[in-house]
Amino acid sequence: MPETSEPPKLYPDLELAADIHRALCGDGDAKEIKAALVENNAFKMWDSVAEMGLKLGSKSKDLEKKAGEEIKELDEKLAAAKESGGETEIQEIQFSKANVLAKHGDFEASNAIYAEIKAEKKVSSGKKIEAGFGEARNMLFANLGIGKLMEEVAEYCKLGGDWDKRNRHATYLSLHNLRDREIEKAADSMKAGVKTFNAEEVISFKEFCKLCTIASIVTASRSSLKKDIIDCPEVKAQLGNDPEGEIVLQVARDLYDGTYDGYMRGIVKLTNVMERDIYLKTHSNYIVRELVVRGYEQFLRSYQSVTLANMSEAFGVSKEHIDSTLSRFISANRLDVKIDKVNGVVERTERGTRGKGYEGIVKEGDKVLNKMARLSRVVDV
Incomplete structure (x- = not known):
């Protein structure tokens, strides 16, 4: 049977980004990060990581030289493919080059190639989705938002995304939502x-x-x-x-x-x-x-009511702590209770039911008024 080759590793390595973050927090090994950067010829990434404050030591001049050789080899393959190869071969080399540039940490150049792939009319929706994912990985590594990009990828998925790509899109989007506090x-x-x-x-x-x-x-x-x-x-x-x-x-x-x-x-x-x-x-x-x-x-x-002492015992913190944190949350309208400080009791309030019901009526009323206003404008016309 013919041997099946492993698909190429996709870059940038976001686990490396997580390792860099932990090292900057004082919980990681800078030597391992340095070794990974050297292995990837990541000369641009080296500079950005050093600027973050992680001490990597002196950078070898060979990093940029070896990175340049990798890109030169791909450029030669791309030129040959454009002269005598087919569109599929050209796209594969473009993806490879964008991926290698991402490995080096040259995210701007990598994303420029992905954008070029997406702009090509003859490129399939599946390839455009992969290009979008490549851009997203670069942007996540650089701690940039990918909301608009994920909207774009979602449109490609509607046109030709399979089950695999739709699921992956959901994962990328969930990471964006976490960063965006959604x-x-x-x-x-x-x-x-x-x-x-x-x-x-x-x-x-x-x-x-x-x-x-x-x-x-x-x-x-x-x-x-x-x-x-x-x-x-x-x-x-x-x-x-x-x-x-x-x-x-x-x-x-x-x-x-x-x-x-x-x-x-x-x-x-x-x-x-x-x-x-x-x-x-x-x-x-x-x-x-x-x-x-x-x-x-x-x-x-x-509970309809509970003592501060009982609540303190349940949560394993002091009554003073319960009192102060409850007071803050009550002031911020996060909890529908009140504190009777004389008797040391926390009581539920009516606002929890009547207030929320009232807020719901107000919201629905606003919707009706807005619809009536739009309707009146139409009638006037």
Whole structure:
């Protein structure tokens, strides 16, 4: 039987981006990163990483020379293909060149080739989708937003995207949503994608499950958290034997089980996990706040009133801490309770039901008024 060659590795390596981020946070090995950059002839990436503040030592002059030789070889192949080859061969070499440029860290030049591929009328929708994914990897590595690009890829998917490409698009989009703090959108997309994950070129399955779990703890319903995360075989397999993964999974279990003291301790550990994560670091304070609100809200839902002392005992923190954090959340209209400081009691308020119902009526009324205004304009014309 003929040998089947492995598909080329797709660049840039986003696991390397995560390693660089962790090293900058003081939790990584600069020597391993340096070795990876040397192996990839990543002379441009070397400069950008050094500018971030990671100490790599002196850069070998051979890096740029070897990178240039790789590009020169591809340019010669491309010239020959344009002279005597077919369109398919030309496209393959263009993809190879864009991929190698991404490996070097020359994202601008790489994206210029991907844009050229997408602009060609004879290029199939499938190839345009792959070019869009290539651009997205470059932009994710450079910490740039890919929202508009993913909208473009979605249109290509409508024209000719197969099952594989649609699933991969959902993964890329979920990572964009996380970076854009659209956590609920990311969670919904990731929960749906756990069973069909196929985008190892942009994130490992283990990391995907970790991010999916964190996003779900923040936004998913209690029943979804149980079904889609805690009892999900794929999630348990990926996170169960991983130190960080076990921390994340235990926070989900503690919230579901109502083990609030363990939940609060877990949030502290989870903060360290998020600080080391390239997608979540900038949102870690926000997520911690949302997790605390969620824990309080779930606990208080079971009571018409509860003492600060009982709540303090349940969450394993001081009464003063409960008092101060509850006060902040009440002021921000995040919790429908009030604190009776004289008697040391937290009581649910009517606003939780009547207020929300009133807000719903107002919103519906606004919609009706807007429709009437549009209708009156049409009648006047």
